[in-house]
Amino acid sequence: MNLELQGPKSIKGYSQQSNLRVLVVTAVPTEKETVLQALQGDPRFDVLVGGAGSVAAAVNTARTLAAAEYSLVICAGIGGGFPGRAEVGSLVVGTEIVAADLGAETPDGFAGLEKLGFGFTRIQSDAYLVERVANALQRAKLPVITGPVLTVSTVTGTAETAAEMAARVKGASAEAMEGFGVGFAALDRGLPVLEIRAISNMVGPRDRSAWQIKEALEVLKAACEVLTEVFAV
Numbered sequence: 001m002n003l004e005l006q007g008p009k010s011i012k013g014y015s016q017q018s019n020l021r022v023l024v025v026t027a028v029p030t031e032k033e034t035v036l037q038a039l040q041g042d043p044r045f046d047v048l049v050g051g052a053g054s055v056a057a058a059v060n061t062a063r064t065l066a067a068a069e070y071s072l073v074i075c076a077g078i079g080g081g082f083p084g085r086a087e088v089g090s091l092v093v094g095t096e097i098v099a100a101d102l103g104a105e106t107p108d109g110f111a112g113l114e115k116l117g118f119g120f121t122r123i124q125s126d127a128y129l130v131e132r133v134a135n136a137l138q139r140a141k142l143p144v145i146t147g148p149v150l151t152v153s154t155v156t157g158t159a160e161t162a163a164e165m166a167a168r169v170k171g172a173s174a175e176a177m178e179g180f181g182v183g184f185a186a187l188d189r190g191l192p193v194l195e196i197r198a199i200s201n202m203v204g205p206r207d208r209s210a211w212q213i214k215e216a217l218e219v220l221k222a223a224c225e226v227l228t229e230v231f232a233v
């Protein structure tokens with residue numbers, strides 16, 4: 001299977017489909033409950049707890065996509081915001097999902113899989129869908145930006161690593177741990193993928209006590225309420 005050659009289907013037109021079916025994947029049950037509250041039983045959406053980290057998310061997403069027909073996959077949850085890009089309490093809609101630490105350290109710095117010659121680290125979101133969702137969130141007066149969302153195996157915990165990640169990925173806006181796994185599973189099925197992160201903390205020196213999880217979940221809920229309107233028939 002060469003996933004590089006398999007472009008995702010475009011979402012354009014799906015919003016008009018009566019049989020639209022969206023799989024939303026979260027990392028943890030609390031995020032799932034938040035999303036479900038917002039969706040208020042909308043039958044077009046299923047919400048899955050994929051687990052924390054890219055591997056669990058990929059396996060669980062792939063298993064679910066194999067069992068039913070979906071039109072679109074959305075990875076949703078809380079995330080870290082890059083300083084100067086996304087503040088705590090704001091939203092990031094991913095223009096692309098980047099496996100930011102998938103590669104090798106070399107004497108010349110980090111080399112991603114592309115540079116190493118055996119894979120890829122970037123999955124593009126459907127541009128039409130990104131614009132549609134971001135515009136709808138803006139209309140709902142929610143603080144939102146669009147930009148790359150990084151998938152990492154290790155939560156960034158120092159200013160140095162934050163700066164390195166920001167330099168590695170131009171426009172880096174948010175960081176989380178599942179997007180690339182969810183995106184890989186979607187890509188394998190030829191489905192478009194979107195990542196939406198509600199910012200609970202800044203990417204940088206670790207201070208878990210400062211994470212504003214309640215606020216981020218509130219903004220995630222508000223964003224998911226808007227999602228049902230984006231796909232209104």
Ligand SMILES: O=C(O)c1cccc(C(=O)CC[C@H]2O[C@@H](n3cnc4c(=O)[nH]cnc43)[C@H](O)[C@@H]2O)c1
Pocket residue numbers: 027028030031052053077078079080081152154155156175176177178200201202203213
């Ligand atoms: O403790 C709770 O109540 C609680 C409620 C909802 C979510 C959590 C999590 O800890 C979610 C873990 C999940 O969050 C993502 N995340 C958040 N900030 C970052 C970050 O700065 N860098 C990387 N990932 C981040 C990540 O996707 C985790 O899987 C707790």
